[in-house]
Amino acid sequence: MRRMTTLPAEGFAGRTRRARAEAMAIRPLRDGRYVVETTGGTYVVDVETGTCTCPDSAIRRARCKHLRRVAIEINERLIPAPGERTSACAVCGRRTFVPMFDSAPTLCERHAHAPGDLVRDRETKSLLVVVRATGKRADESATGGGRLVADYESNENYGRHEPVFEAVYVDSLPLSGGVEDLAGRTRYRFPASRLRPVESDFADAESVRHATASDRPETRQASLV
Numbered sequence: 100m101r102r103m104t105t106l107p108a109e110g111f112a113g114r115t116r117r118a119r120a121e122a123m124a125i126r127p128l129r130d131g132r133y134v135v136e137t138t139g140g141t142y143v144v145d146v147e148t149g150t151c152t153c154p155d156s157a158i159r160r161a162r163c164k165h166l167r168r169v170a171i172e173i174n175e176r177l178i179p180a181p182g183e184r185t186s187a188c189a190v191c192g193r194r195t196f197v198p199m200f201d202s203a204p205t206l207c208e209r210h211a212h213a214p215g216d217l218v219r220d221r222e223t224k225s226l227l228v229v230v231r232a233t234g235k236r237a238d239e240s241a242t243g244g245g246r247l248v249a250d251y252e253s254n255e256n257y258g259r260h261e262p263v264f265e266a267v268y269v270d271s272l273p274l275s276g277g278v279e280d281l282a283g284r285t286r287y288r289f290p291a292s293r294l295r296p297v298e299s300d301f302a303d304a305e306s307v308r309h310a311t312a313s314d315r316p317e318t319r320q321a322s323l324v
Contacts, residue, residue: 101126103136106171118167125172129199131181135165144169147181189236189261190292203234204262210291212264217301218294222253227266227294228302230286230310237261237290248288257290264289267310281310 101124108120124136133144135151142153142165150156155163172178179185179196186197188207195207212218212229219226233240237249240263249259267284281302 103138106168114162114164115167118164118171121164121168123165123168125169125178127179127184133169133178135169137165146170146173189258203232204236204260206262206291212291212294212296213299214307215300215302215304216296217269217298218266219297220289221293221295226269226297227287228269228281228307228310229264229266229294230281230307231265233263233265233288235263237263239263240288242288248290254290254293257293261290261292264291264294265311266294281306282312284310286310 103122103124105122106119108116111119122138126134126136128134128143131145131147133146135142135144140153142151144151144166146166146169149162149166151163151165153163153165155161156166169178173180176196182199183196184199186195186205187193188195188210189204190206190210193207193209195205197205206212212232214229214231216229217226218229236259237254237257238247238259240248242248248254248263265286265288267281267286
């Protein structure tokens, strides 16, 4: 059980103020509900139905302080939302929230990459566009030659447990927004932390979709040569 904490309450009134000012500890349940422990008792909150087992909600049908507190902590990303669970970033260990039954290695917002993002290879300093997340770890994901991403010498400084991303090299930045067609370019696989973010949503969705649907499914590992 988490220790009971308070939240800043200045500028709030009524039940919302009490929801923030009173000490509470919240524990998510696997069924999407939450146990709320207070000095006055322990209650079960269901944010999807907007109900709580406390008298204020069960009898008076009010949106009680316990329900409000759970909603506040979800919105402020202090606890997972219904259908999520707490996990740790595979790069830095920072707490993050993922879908309840997602078994893929996870990343926090700081280390995650999305299709279309412009990134820089920390080893070669080259620019690439991310085309997809493989959903596998570096010690599980193999290139077209059958060699695991984690086994390449150029990746020895990156975690074998890190999620792998596929990306394509871009020769240079375009003069205006967008990027030329990516479909004809070979895809390469990298551990997540080898790619340093440069610009989000650099390539449009159509360019990325064409890259992953191209006739060149072979993937390789970048060389330092």
